[in-house]
Amino acid sequence: MDNGSLTSTLKRYFQVGSTVGGLATRVAGQHYLGRPIDDAYAKSLKDALGNLKGPLMKVAQFLATIPDAIPPEYANELLELQSQAPSMGTPFVRRRMAAELGLNWQQHFKKFDLVASNAASLGQVHKALDHSDNTLACKLQYPNMQGAIETDLSNLKMILSLYHLWNKAIDTSEVQQEIITRLLEELDYEHEAEQIAIYRDIFKDNPIIHVPTVYPELSTKRLLTMSWMDGQPLLNCVDKDEAFRNQAADRLFEAWYKPFYHHGVIHGDPHPGNYLLTDNSHVQLLDFGCVRHFPDSFIQGVIDLYHALLHGKPEQAVHAYETWGFTNLSHELIDIMNEWAKLLYDPLLDDKVRPIQRGFSGANGWETATKVHAELHRLGGIKPPKEFVFMDRAAVGLGSVFMRLKVERNWHQMFEKLISQ
Numbered sequence: 493m494d495n496g497s498l499t500s501t502l503k504r505y506f507q508v509g510s511t512v513g514g515l516a517t518r519v520a521g522q523h524y525l526g527r528p529i530d531d532a533y534a535k536s537l538k539d540a541l542g543n544l545k546g547p548l549m550k551v552a553q554f555l556a557t558i559p560d561a562i563p564p565e566y567a568n569e570l571l572e573l574q575s576q577a578p579s580m581g582t583p584f585v586r587r588r589m590a591a592e593l594g595l596n597w598q599q600h601f602k603k604f605d606l607v608a609s610n611a612a613s614l615g616q617v618h619k620a621l622d623h624s625d626n627t628l629a630c631k632l633q634y635p636n637m638q639g640a641i642e643t644d645l646s647n648l649k650m651i652l653s654l655y656h657l658w659n660k661a662i663d664t665s666e667v668q669q670e671i672i673t674r675l676l677e678e679l680d681y682e683h684e685a686e687q688i689a690i691y692r693d694i695f696k697d698n699p700i701i702h703v704p705t706v707y708p709e710l711s712t713k714r715l716l717t718m719s720w721m722d723g724q725p726l727l728n729c730v731d732k733d734e735a736f737r738n739q740a741a742d743r744l745f746e747a748w749y750k751p752f753y754h755h756g757v758i759h760g761d762p763h764p765g766n767y768l769l770t771d772n773s774h775v776q777l778l779d780f781g782c783v784r785h786f787p788d789s790f791i792q793g794v795i796d797l798y799h800a801l802l803h804g805k806p807e808q809a810v811h812a813y814e815t816w817g818f819t820n821l822s823h824e825l826i827d828i829m830n831e832w833a834k835l836l837y838d839p840l841l842d843d844k845v846r847p848i849q850r851g852f853s854g855a856n857g858w859e860t861a862t863k864v865h866a867e868l869h870r871l872g873g874i875k876p877p878k879e880f881v882f883m884d885r886a887a888v889g890l891g892s893v894f895m896r897l898k899v900e901r902n903w904h905q906m907f908e909k910l911i912s913q
Contacts, residue, residue: 723768
């Protein structure tokens with residue numbers, strides 16, 4: 493390692509250690525010493541992580557989706573990181589584009605906006621125009637991300653240890669390995685291009701769910717050039733009329749779950765910033781860096797558990813848990829796991845028009861999760877399979893989207909139609 497890289501790595505190590513250590517101290521103090529929630533610190537934590545960029549920011553986003561991992565006030569701030577990350581300036585853009593496409597990189601474009609259109613945890617997007625007047629989205633990775641991931645992941649155990657400060661219900665060793673694997677994949681834009689190709693094939697005959705086209709001649713491992721996707725951010729559509737919101741929900745449901753149940757893949761990051769809606773509620777899918785592939789047996793286990801809960805067949809539920817790799821399942825532990833499963837499957841088991849969660853609030857979910865985690869803690873905890881990490885993240889994330897849209901659908905009939913096709 494050269495001196496510049498070593499200096500950069502050491503600097504980041506101390507920045508990350510200070511940020512994570514500060515969060516650990518404050519959360520522990522609030523839990524054990526009864527200190528009040530500090531809203532100002534929650535906001536400053538978000539700003540600090542946003543300025544650090546990189547893998548730690550992705551981990552923070554994920555941490556914010558785990559019930560009881562950190563106080564909700566912190567979780568709400570961290571969930572905003574992806575869509576509001578500060579962007580890198582023009583000198584960085586010029587250097588990185590030259591490194592990826594050569595010193596004469598600008599000759600590939602008729603127009604290239606040096607100011608980022610949006611910025612996320614691992615990279616930022618620039619709008620461009622090629623010589624055929626195609627509007628492009630150039631996703632440019634931030635500098636030193638490979639070194640940053642090595643530094644940040646050394647702090648992952650500290651972040652996940654927050655979860656164990658007072659709740660040992662979940663063994664997060666598989667969680668840690670899964671996050672590492674997915675983060676390494678997200679650094680490889682050639683891998684993301686392959687995932688886009690898979691999704692384009694899945695929806696090739698669907699006129700209302702759109703996936704970008706990749707321009708391989710203008711792409712590398714750290715630069716991904718795609719067709720530009722126009723549309724409104726999801727959160728701009730919450731005040732649309734009921735018919736629009738319901739139609740959008742139907743299409744989002746299909747966009748996320750058809751790939752999962754029919755092809756064994758799922759978009760593992762259903763953040764509101766990762767899709768756009770057109771004026772006629774077509775769905776524009778964005779950001780395929782976190783796509784999780786599942787074996788057929790895992791998908792069948794999801795369906796088996798649904799039928800077990802729907803028809804009251806406990807032996808089928810046990811079979812599903814064992815298919816996923818759960819071991820040493822006592823009757824008491826099975827009952828607790830079923831409580832958690834019923835929370836996740838609840839809208840699919842209820843054959844009527846209803847919100848994804850009653851009252852358009854996640855409060856009931858957090859209360860149930862807290863109760864389940866307390867019982868799991870009492871029984872010594874469980875070690876969920878690694879596949880659960882991003883499947884649950886997708887389910888929770890998409891559910892929160894439906895709550896924000898305030899839609900009411902017959903989720904049971906939508907699901908039955910999906911799995912019977």
